[in-house]
Amino acid sequence: MSLNRLFWLVSLALMLLFSVLAARIVLIEWDAYRRGARSVDAVRVVQLTMLAMEKISVERGPSNALMGGDPEALPALRKRLDAARRDSDEALFHLLDSLRQEVDPRYAPAIRKIEAVRQALGPARERIDQQVGLVRWQRSSREITEAVDGMVDLIPMLVSSVADLSSIAIRSDPEVLDGLTGMRVAASLREYAGQVGSKFTAPVIMQRPLTKSEVIEIGKLYGRIEQLRTLLDIQMRAYKDNAAFRTALSDLDTQYFGQGFPFLDGLLQTGLLSGSYGVSTAELAARYVPPMASILRLRDVILVDLIREAEIRHRQAFNLLVGAITMTLFAFVFFFMLLYLVRQRVLRPVLKATQLVVGLAEGNHDAPIPQARHKDEIGDMLRALQVLKERSLERISLAGERETLIGQLQLSSNTDFLTGVLNRRAFFAQSEQQLAIAQRYGRNLALVLLDIDHFKRLNDSYGHLAGDNVLRNAVQKIAQLLRKVDVFARYGGEEFIILLPEADLGQGVAVAEKLRAMLAAQAFALDDGRELRITASFGVSALVTEEDLDQLIRQADEALYAAKHKGRNRVERAG
Numbered sequence: 251m252s253l254n255r256l257f258w259l260v261s262l263a264l265m266l267l268f269s270v271l272a273a274r275i276v277l278i279e280w281d282a283y284r285r286g287a288r289s290v291d292a293v294r295v296v297q298l299t300m301l302a303m304e305k306i307s308v309e310r311g312p313s314n315a316l317m318g319g320d321p322e323a324l325p326a327l328r329k330r331l332d333a334a335r336r337d338s339d340e341a342l343f344h345l346l347d348s349l350r351q352e353v354d355p356r357y358a359p360a361i362r363k364i365e366a367v368r369q370a371l372g373p374a375r376e377r378i379d380q381q382v383g384l385v386r387w388q389r390s391s392r393e394i395t396e397a398v399d400g401m402v403d404l405i406p407m408l409v410s411s412v413a414d415l416s417s418i419a420i421r422s423d424p425e426v427l428d429g430l431t432g433m434r435v436a437a438s439l440r441e442y443a444g445q446v447g448s449k450f451t452a453p454v455i456m457q458r459p460l461t462k463s464e465v466i467e468i469g470k471l472y473g474r475i476e477q478l479r480t481l482l483d484i485q486m487r488a489y490k491d492n493a494a495f496r497t498a499l500s501d502l503d504t505q506y507f508g509q510g511f512p513f514l515d516g517l518l519q520t521g522l523l524s525g526s527y528g529v530s531t532a533e534l535a536a537r538y539v540p541p542m543a544s545i546l547r548l549r550d551v552i553l554v555d556l557i558r559e560a561e562i563r564h565r566q567a568f569n570l571l572v573g574a575i576t577m578t579l580f581a582f583v584f585f586f587m588l589l590y591l592v593r594q595r596v597l598r599p600v601l602k603a604t605q606l607v608v609g610l611a612e613g614n615h616d617a618p619i620p621q622a623r624h625k626d627e628i629g630d631m632l633r634a635l636q637v638l639k640e641r642s643l644e645r646i647s648l649a650g651e652r653e654t655l656i657g658q659l660q661l662s663s664n665t666d667f668l669t670g671v672l673n674r675r676a677f678f679a680q681s682e683q684q685l686a687i688a689q690r691y692g693r694n695l696a697l698v699l700l701d702i703d704h705f706k707r708l709n710d711s712y713g714h715l716a717g718d719n720v721l722r723n724a725v726q727k728i729a730q731l732l733r734k735v736d737v738f739a740r741y742g743g744e745e746f747i748i749l750l751p752e753a754d755l756g757q758g759v760a761v762a763e764k765l766r767a768m769l770a771a772q773a774f775a776l777d778d779g780r781e782l783r784i785t786a787s788f789g790v791s792a793l794v795t796e797e798d799l800d801q802l803i804r805q806a807d808e809a810l811y812a813a814k815h816k817g818r819n820r821v822e823r824a825g
């Protein structure tokens with residue numbers, strides 16, 4: 251697989267992996283953010299439900315007071331009751347309105363229960379109003395108790411709704427568990443405190459002792475109130491360093507458990523003995539209800555802290571989400587930049603360098619080597635390639651020069667420096683080959699030896715330089731008359747040798763005769779303008795059987811000697 255393809259495959263795989271990881275991180279943060287939002291919403295509706303519960307509990311105060319109130323106090327109590335009912339209705343309306351805005355189906359059971367409370371509220375109020383409309387002697391303890399219980403019975407459904415909504419909030423954000431439980435404990439404490447107060451309504455109105463069952467119920471409620479107080483200490487350990495909570499708890503102990511509760515205890519003692527309480531329901535409410543406010547303050551301190559903490563976590567989740575998205579985007583940008591850099595600054599130069607190295611190895615020096623633009627390893631590689639290319643070119647050029655030099659050397663070592671024809675050594679080398687071919691294939695081969703006549707005299711008469719000139723000119727003229735295959739060489743001094751392949755003795759003699767006639771007819775011009783003439787003597791031999799080169803030369807030399815002896819300027823054949 252090519253490096254380029256591998257790079258893209260690995261990049262794609264990394265990209266996929268990275269995208270999955272990034273999506274996972276962003277989704278986790280998104281989920282935490284959504285859960286935070288849901289938790290804050292759920293805590294808020296828990297708050298609204300508790301508020302509605304509180305308002306309905308509070309409504310019991312003027313209700314009970316009105317049922318046992320003095321005739322002259324009735325208008326004022328009526329006004330208080332109407333205001334309390336309006337508050338309850340508003341709280342319920344607001345709660346239902348907020349709940350219906352939630353699209354989450356988990357809110358449906360709570361909505362149903364609160365709707366039921368709203369519907370049950372009308373009949374409960376009617377029973378209260380019926381008792382208020384009766385004159386004192388027409389009222390019965392049982393009906394008053396039923397009227398009071400009618401209002402109390404609304405609360406369990408609201409408590410159940412609080413439980414539903416709390417579990418939604420806790421599932422979204424487990425951190426709200428302690429606070430929500432504390433709030434619910436405080437709300438229950440307020441409810442039981444209200445209920446235990448309500449238990450005295452009928453006896454106070456009728457100014458009678460408590461019945462046995464009332465004493466039992468009041469005892470049970472006392473027990474629950476004590477339990478809830480203990481539970482507050484256990485459940486709210488995490489809040490022990492919270493100053494506002496500590497103050498609210500201490501207010502609860504001094505106001506409710508220090509004043510309200512002992513007041514009720516006094517009524518209980520009276521109710522167990524005589525039933526002459528010495529207070530009306532309005533006075534009962536006026537002394538007992540205000541201390542109960544400390545319970546709600548404690549609840550609200552917990553609630554404010556809970557919502558603040560939930561909002562902080564929600565904000566943190568939002569910040570983490572934004573951080574995760576931003577970091578993911580940055581990481582994507584860096585990733586792409588990294589891919590781009592690796593491709594541009596590593597992969598492409600390496601591929602290019604590979605091509606160039608292969609090209610250099612194949613002898614292609616035309617491709618230009620890119621300029622190294624960066625001071626990095628790739629830059630070093632490109633610079634090294636440039637050096638490599640230059641050295642390679644230098645080596646090629648040196649090799650060329652060496653070839654030329656060797657050629658020249660070979661030429662000069664084979665050539666006679668004065669005449670330019672082959673020297674004696676080169677003649678033997680080439681002629682041995684020709685002789686071997688001729689002998690192997692049975693071809694003809696003739697050899698001519700020629701010597702310029704009276705050359706010493708020429709030298710002596712015209713000078714050595716003139717002799718050299720004559721030698722050069724004579725060789726030139728002779729060469730013009732020979733074939734390309736003929737091997738022409740200077741044999742020594744003014745003596746030359748010619749090997750004639752594919753020529754028998756007769757043809758050799760004919761060539762020698764042609765050369766002799768040419769030289770004899772030739773006028774050689776001297777530097778001073780004078781002309782001189784020369785002649786040469788020739789000895790010719792030819793291959794007959796198995797003669798070697800020395801034998802052929804010896805035979806030709808003998809013939810040349812004979813030509814000299816017979817008067818020169820003539821051709822003699824061997825044999």
Ligand SMILES: Nc1nc2c(ncn2[C@@H]2O[C@H](COP(=O)(O)OP(=O)(O)OP(=O)(O)O)[C@@H](O)[C@H]2O)c(=O)[nH]1
Binds near residue numbers: 701705742743814
């Ligand atoms: N100018 C010149 N003279 C040369 C060269 N090589 C040999 N000679 C001369 O050639 C002459 C040869 O003389 P000899 O061997 O006596 O023969 P010759 O005078 O030609 O007489 P024959 O061969 O008998 O006709 C000598 O004087 C050499 O010095 C050369 O390269 N240049």
